Amino acid sequence: MSAQAVPSKSRIKFKSSNAPIDKKPRKKIAPMRRQDRWGMLFVSPFFIVFLAFGLIPILFTTYVAFFNWDALGGAPEYIGFANFKELWSDTYFWQALRNTFSIWFISTVPQMTLALGIATLLANPNLRAKVFWRTVLLVPNITSVLAVAIVFQQLFGYDFGMINLAITWLGYHHIDWVGNQLASHIAIATMINWRWFGYNSLIFLASMQAIPRELYESASLDGANRWQQFRYVTIPQLRNTIIFMMIMGTIGGLQVFAEPMLYGGGMTGGDSRQFSTLTLYLFEQAFFNQRYGYGAVIGIAMTVIIIAISVLNYLIGRRIATDGTK
Amino acid sequence: MSGKHSSSRRDEKNAEIVSTDNAVTSVKRRRRRKISPFTYVALGVMTFISAFPFYWMFVVASNGSDEISKIPPSLKPGTHFPQMMSAVYEAVPFNRSLLNTFMVAIIIAVSQVFFSSLAGFAFAKMEFPGKKWMLIFVVGTMMLPSQLGVIPMYMMMSKLNWIDNFKALIIPALVSAFGVFWMRQVIDAQIPNELLEAARIDGASVFRIYRSIIVPVVRSSAFVLGLFSFLATWNDFLWPLLVMNSPEKFTVQVAINQLQSSYVIDYALNMGGAFMATAPLLVLFIFVGKRLVAGVMDGAVKG
Numbered sequence: 001m002s003a004q005a006v007p008s009k010s011r012i013k014f015k016s017s018n019a020p021i022d023k024k025p026r027k028k029i030a031p032m033r034r035q036d037r038w039g040m041l042f043v044s045p046f047f048i049v050f051l052a053f054g055l056i057p058i059l060f061t062t063y064v065a066f067f068n069w070d071a072l073g074g075a076p077e078y079i080g081f082a083n084f085k086e087l088w089s090d091t092y093f094w095q096a097l098r099n100t101f102s103i104w105f106i107s108t109v110p111q112m113t114l115a116l117g118i119a120t121l122l123a124n125p126n127l128r129a130k131v132f133w134r135t136v137l138l139v140p141n142i143t144s145v146l147a148v149a150i151v152f153q154q155l156f157g158y159d160f161g162m163i164n165l166a167i168t169w170l171g172y173h174h175i176d177w178v179g180n181q182l183a184s185h186i187a188i189a190t191m192i193n194w195r196w197f198g199y200n201s202l203i204f205l206a207s208m209q210a211i212p213r214e215l216y217e218s219a220s221l222d223g224a225n226r227w228q229q230f231r232y233v234t235i236p237q238l239r240n241t242i243i244f245m246m247i248m249g250t251i252g253g254l255q256v257f258a259e260p261m262l263y264g265g266g267m268t269g270g271d272s273r274q275f276s277t278l279t280l281y282l283f284e285q286a287f288f289n290q291r292y293g294y295g296a297v298i299g300i301a302m303t304v305i306i307i308a309i310s311v312l313n314y315l316i317g318r319r320i321a322t323d324g325t326k
Numbered sequence: 327m328s329g330k331h332s333s334s335r336r337d338e339k340n341a342e343i344v345s346t347d348n349a350v351t352s353v354k355r356r357r358r359r360k361i362s363p364f365t366y367v368a369l370g371v372m373t374f375i376s377a378f379p380f381y382w383m384f385v386v387a388s389n390g391s392d393e394i395s396k397i398p399p400s401l402k403p404g405t406h407f408p409q410m411m412s413a414v415y416e417a418v419p420f421n422r423s424l425l426n427t428f429m430v431a432i433i434i435a436v437s438q439v440f441f442s443s444l445a446g447f448a449f450a451k452m453e454f455p456g457k458k459w460m461l462i463f464v465v466g467t468m469m470l471p472s473q474l475g476v477i478p479m480y481m482m483m484s485k486l487n488w489i490d491n492f493k494a495l496i497i498p499a500l501v502s503a504f505g506v507f508w509m510r511q512v513i514d515a516q517i518p519n520e521l522l523e524a525a526r527i528d529g530a531s532v533f534r535i536y537r538s539i540i541v542p543v544v545r546s547s548a549f550v551l552g553l554f555s556f557l558a559t560w561n562d563f564l565w566p567l568l569v570m571n572s573p574e575k576f577t578v579q580v581a582i583n584q585l586q587s588s589y590v591i592d593y594a595l596n597m598g599g600a601f602m603a604t605a606p607l608l609v610l611f612i613f614v615g616k617r618l619v620a621g622v623m624d625g626a627v628k629g
Binding site: 036037038039040042043045046047049050052053054055056057058060061064117118121122124126127128131133134135136137138139140142143144145146147148150151152153154155157159160162165194198199202203205206247251254255257258262264279282283286287292295296299300302303306307310 | 361365368369372373375376377379380382383386394395396397398399441442444445447448449452453454455457460463464467469470471472473474475476477478479480481482497498500501502503506532557560561563564568579582583586591593596597599600601603604607608611615616618619622623624
């Protein structure tokens with residue numbers, strides 16, 4: 001590998017120093033043209049899979065949404081916007097939406113804060129056993145949602161769960177981590193937090209290490225303490241990462257499904273739907289009640305909400321980050 | 327070496343700060359240089375939190391179903407783990423599901439690496455009609471919720487008669503927008519155009535360039551992509567649950583889920599199943615954890 005790289009490197013230097021810059025792109029196009037066919041050939045397997053299993057299903061969802069489409073047979077019946085109207089006055093949908101936002105909020109805010117904190121600790125250049133800490137952080141992330149749900153379901157159990165035992169030991173009363181709405185959201189958010197805090201810490205850490213050291217040095221020469229350095233150097237420098245993670249967190253968080261489903265409530269998300277979420281409701285309608293058309297409408301509503309929140313996230317994130325530089 | 331260097335630089339700074347600032351700041355400086363024990367305590371707690379659920383799976387499973395309702399609960403592993411394992415084997419064809427999952431995950435990982443690197447190469451280094459809008463389109467759909475297309479996907483699988491067939495798991499996952507985008511970024515960043523041009527002038531064919539230049543350079547990033555695909559397939563739960571019906575075709579996750587539905591909730595049995603489904607990944611992680619960490623962190627800087 002290195003034997004190949006060495007002669008070619010010297011050739012690069014030779015070429016780039018001699019060729020005028022404005023001629024370069026023209027030179028590149030000519031040999032590339034011959035490769036049109038190769039480029040298209042290389043992309044085609046991806047493109048076929050992408051069309052068939054990515055794009056077409058998404059477009060078809062929009063089509064299905066206008067039909068009364070029963071999975072059990074019978075011809076699909078065009079019903080115009082009836083599914084959309086039904087959704088608007090569907091209290092289960094609004095409840096699922098509230099639950100989704102609640103779980104999303106309880107899982108995003110502590111997770112981001114914790115991840116930032118851990119990343120700050122790990123970014124210290126004098127830290128020992130760096131690789132060990134980083135590797136440990138990624139372990140929860142390789143665990144399946146199902147395994148996580150099984151463990152936490154037991155930990156949050158009413159009578160014999162470790163958490164309630166600790167609470168009673170402290171002299172308080174048992175908490176119903178399933179029946180109580182807020183408590184169930186906290187339990188579900190805990191699973192999400194546990195699975196993702198380490199991963200997010202690593203992302204923050206990577207971005208922190210890309211911050212030029214000079215910025216911290218000049219800040220401390222100006223008399224900034226650690227907190228001020230964090231607030232006025234780290235945060236603004238992490239701006240793009242924070243925006244990116246907030247958007248990805250929204251996309252993932254608003255689709256939360258497996259955790260509430262596996263938390264023991266089945267498709268309805270608990271006896272009184274106390275932790276039913278948007279995706280869970282989509283699955284309930286489409287695959288439990290066999291109403292494809294209505295499920296499709298839920299999917300579309302979810303997408304619209306996710307796009308709206310992502311745009312909002314982006315604007316707020318930009319605002320926060322630019323405030324920090326002032 | 328770099329650590330020593332930066333600490334000596336900071337000493338200079340400290341000297342200045344001590345002379346100009348008050349005593350409180352100088353104490354803070356010194357603490358930062360030496361790393362406060364608080365850092366290690368916090369990281370220790372973090373390690374405990376990360377590892378505890380695995381330990382707990384094993385503890386509950388190995389103490390058996392009867393011990394579960396004991397107060398206080400046993401915090402140490404018991405002796406019943408072999409019994410728990412045979413209970414899992416009795417309830418579901420676990421080895422079969424392990425084999426299924428392994429085969430499906432390996433096929434997907436290999437194909438992801440191959441097709442993503444080809445398409446990534448084309449997107450990064452070749453010109454062809456429609457390239458630009460295709461790329462924008464691909465990135466755009468990555469932002470959409472993956473559940474949006476799940477209903478038509480299921481309908482398609484029924485139409486194709488792929489329900490309860492491994493094709494339903496493998497073919498839609500052969501190559502993904504994420505993989506292509508990842509490889510595009512890697513190839514774009516790591517391979518200079520001049521190198522390709524030089525190879526072309528020397529008369530290398532496109533396949534020769536792919537094999538002799540692209541593959542050796544991006545090998546480790548491609549390996550990480552393969553690992554990600556493998557892990558994602560191993561842990562995927564919803565889609566296999568929807569499309570695979572007969573027990574001998576279950577993936578590990580679906581099989582473990584079956585433990586939950588076929589009995590009154592038996593925590594010890596469930597935890598045994600969860601531990602058995604996770605253990606292979608933990609073993610794998612011992613060998614590849616470092617590279618995964620590097621992959622995640624590299625991806626973060628590029629993204």
